[in-house]
Structures are given as structure tokens and as C-alpha cells.
Amino acid sequence: MAIRLSILGCYAATPRTLTNPTSQVLEIKGHMFLIDCGEGTQVQLRKNKIKFSRINHIFISHLHGDHFFGLPGLISTFRLLGRDKEMHIYGPKGIKEAITLLLKLGDSWTNYHLIFHELTARERTVLFEDDKVSVETIPLNHRVYTNGFLFREKPSERKLNIDAVRAHNIDKAYFRNIKKGKDVQLDDGRVIPNGMLTLDPPKPMSYAYCGDTRFKPDIVDQIIGVDILYHEATFLETEKHLCAKTKHATAKEAATIARMAKVGTLILGHYSTRYRSIDAFKVEAEEIFGNVELADDGKIFEF
């Protein structure tokens, strides 16, 4: 498994008895990234048996309640659970003031270091990077300042072809460089090309999360060829007239972005609660794009 995406909630607007506002956990290269945090997220984390302590980075797309109102409680719960590791929170400017005020009013400061990365840029911005993965914003178009997030694995080291390495009787001291793609020069001067000693590593995966947004074709350049695109589909085309005011997209529009960007899989979510069933979202999107999945609360995708 390269990527595991756990949908904690994927419905628009208010939490209801059986549906939750937006939140999801992306497991990628050993990281566990929490994306958005609607009310009820911490209960959904428990239901999905996700260890709170493994979350060190939280990405908030925008400051509407259905993506954000679960965060103050989650921050408090980390404290109650005895967290001491630092926690990074990425979100629109204002998020620090809001969380700080709520902690101050409750005289409930965290014991751990809470590090806010406040965003105001309208251009793509790298938020996080290590040797395994990078995360950058995808500027979106919603009623308030909103970002999507693009998660990319970095290429892994090449895999040792054990049989080939043994056949050439190559010493372990060379392994590190071989995995980095280097050729080997033996003591007798012969050079063995790296391709004879290694296998291709798994292709790096990528995941684009496009939370709340109007149809915005200019994101296509940035997400071209991603393996998985989560794109909001609040409405069906029958309610398309609502998109202009609310700045949301239809299933067809999400599928159009997926087709333009030639993504691998499109996952739809953020359904308006006006619809009794979400099946029609898939039907509508599949008229435009072939590989459509429906997010649903508690669903896990593995790629």
C-alpha cells in the first residue's frame, strides 16, 4: 500500500445523525496527515481507530465551520491525551487568532507546542517537505479564502536486485550508492551499470484534495496526471444554478476537471444533504470521466 485515505466525513454543511462534515486522513510515506476538521472529527478518528498520536500535521482548507469547527476540541483532546510532540497547523490567516482565543477563554493552554502556518498567498505554496513527501497548496475559488492541498511522494530509492548483486559478488559497502542509482566500479576496473543491479522502485503516488471550490479549470496545470483527485461535488447538474452563489461545483464539473487533468481516479465528496442518495453523483460524473469513486463516511481507499 502506498496511500491510504480514510474518509472521516464528506458531507456539506451541518453534522447530522448519520453523516459528518468534512475531514479525512491521508497516510502517505509514514505520515498521517489530517485534512480539514469538521465538528465530530475526533469521534470519527476514534471510530476509525486512528491513533491520535500519529497525527503531526493538520491542513485546513478554509474557515467555514464544516471544515474547521472540530479543530478546537481536537487540540484540547491532544492535551488531555498527554501529547508533548509539536503539532503543525496549516490554514488561512485568522486560524491562530481563533484557536488562541478559545484556549485563552478556557484557560486551557496546550502542553505541547502548537505551530501555526498561516496562509494568505493566492499562488501555490509549498507547506511541507521532507525526503519522502511534499505538500503544497492548490489555490481554489470559494466564498472565503480557500486552498486545496497536493500531496506528492518523492521517488523512492532504487531496489537492490539481490540475485544480480550476489552474482557479481558485490560488497555490502556499495549498496547505499547502488540504491541511489550509481553504477559500480569493481576492483578490476570493470563498471557494472546500475540498471543491471537494481529494480525500479514503485512509482511515486500523488493525491490532490480540492475541498470547497467552484469549477476552476486553471487548477488543471497543477494537478495534471495526479493519481487520485478528491474534488468536491456539492450539487448535481440539476442544481447547477446554486453553484454561482455558493461557489461550489457539480459532479459533472468535478469530472471535467478530472478528465482535463488526466488523473487516475476521481473521488467525489462534499455532497449537499438535500440528496437522499449519492448514487446519482457517480452516474453524472461517469458520463465525463471513466474512473469515479464516491467518498462516504468511514470509507477507506487504498492505492
Place this chain on the structure above:
Amino acid sequence: MAIRLSILGCYAATPRTLTNPTSQVLEIKGHMFLIDCGEGTQVQLRKNKIKFSRINHIFISHLHGDHFFGLPGLISTFRLLGRDKEMHIYGPKGIKEAITLLLKLGDSWTNYHLIFHELTARERTVLFEDDKVSVETIPLNHRVYTNGFLFREKPSERKLNIDAVRAHNIDKAYFRNIKKGKDVQLDDGRVIPNGMLTLDPPKPMSYAYCGDTRFKPDIVDQIIGVDILYHEATFLETEKHLCAKTKHATAKEAATIARMAKVGTLILGHYSTRYRSIDAFKVEAEEIFGNVELADDGKIFEF
């Protein structure tokens, strides 16, 4: 039914899969008062089939998350449900700043009038009063500024004794005054005492909510003789040493208050989630006080 108390949540600290932080709805004399609003309250309202539109007054005891973090979402949901009636919110100073900031950050102002009644007084204060009921604060002792709330029915009008009224052939024009307790002077000069024409109305009921607090015997004077006392019992006596720092009470201490105040029924709640079962709270309290009930999420009390 005079009073109906719906427990939406009654556990301390964090929301969990099967338990909710504090919130309850008190139905009294046609009012539906929401008391505290931990995360998840709006889902609990739905599960309990309580009509959102009937809530016009929300009382927040203090600004710890487990009593308050459900409020921003609930306020947003009222807007999404098309509310136009004004909403009164009573809570510690700072509550207005917090809610206003969250609404501002989401550019999600309410369409209805949100009226904050911010509290700072350390003495009992009348918060609401009409011809049927009054609500006043009960100053408590917790880590942050905290109030309980005392709800009192006002005496009802006397009930017409229809048989007696007919026997005396009394005209309807007199009924209004008779129900107010007045005697009737007939045309022939005879006076019929009110007691012959009316029956006693139901005794006015009273409910005291003492949310988070240390054992605080000086509240007894204020709540003496109330019909129902909800008193927090975060710990058992075995964990009494935790009360000083956390400023919470044990089941025994809650029962001691109930006994001193000679209340009708004691309801315990706000249990620490460290206990696997809450049965021991009842056992401990019953050693001190006879009539003990355990709050639990979804439980409804009628008096």
C-alpha cells in the same frame, strides 16, 4: 408533565464514540432551554428529535470546550435552517468575542438576531424572567469563571372547579378573576370565597443545574428545597485527591449538597471517562442521600 429534562451528553472532557460532553435541554412551561453545548450537541439534538426552532435561549456555564465547543456549529446550523427568530445566549464574558470571530472568519453572519448576555457577576443574577418562569445564575467554583443555573416555575393560576362554578351559576365574565384567586360577589350581595370555586394548581417546580464545580456548600441557601438538582460528580471518593486541582466534585460531595439543600431528586453527571461503569456513582451518593438518579446520554427525566 411539568418538567422534562433531556440529557444530550453528560461525560467530562472529550467526546468519544459512545459518550458526549455536556449538554441538556430543559422543557419547562413551554420553554425549551438549552444548557451547555459541548461538541456534538447538534447531532444529539437530532437523535433526540428536539426541534431546533423551539430553542430560543442557550445558557453556557463556562468556556471549557466540553461545555461550549458545539455552540459555533449550532449557531451556523440555525442559519442554514433558515431561522429568523432572535436567539439569546447567556454565558461568561468572552463568549461574544469568540463566536463573533468565528462567524467573521467564515464570513458566515447569521440572518437572525444573536443576542449575547455576557456574565461577569460573582453574585446570583436573574438572567430571564417572564410570567411563567425565571432563570438565575448559581455562582460556582471551577478553574474558570462558572455559573450554574436555577430554573423556577412561577405559580400557575388557580384551577376552576367547574362543578362548583356551575352550582353557583357564575357567569363566565368572572372566570378570569376567579383563576387569579379573587372571591366573587354575586348580584344579591353574597360573597363566594375563592376556595369554594377553585382547586390548587400544580406546585411550581424548580430545577438547579450545577455544572462544573468544586464542593461548594454556600450554594445550598440558594437551592434549598428545589425539586431537582443536577450536580456534577466527576470523580468517586477514591479519586477525591484530584478534586482540588481540577476543581470538580465527587458523587459523595454532590449527595452532601443534595442532603443539605433538602432537594427532591439528585441527578448526577459529568463523570470522568476513567470509569468503566457509572453505577458506583449512584452507590456512593446513596450512602448520603436517598433519591439519586444517574444522568446518561439520551436519558429523559420527567417530573
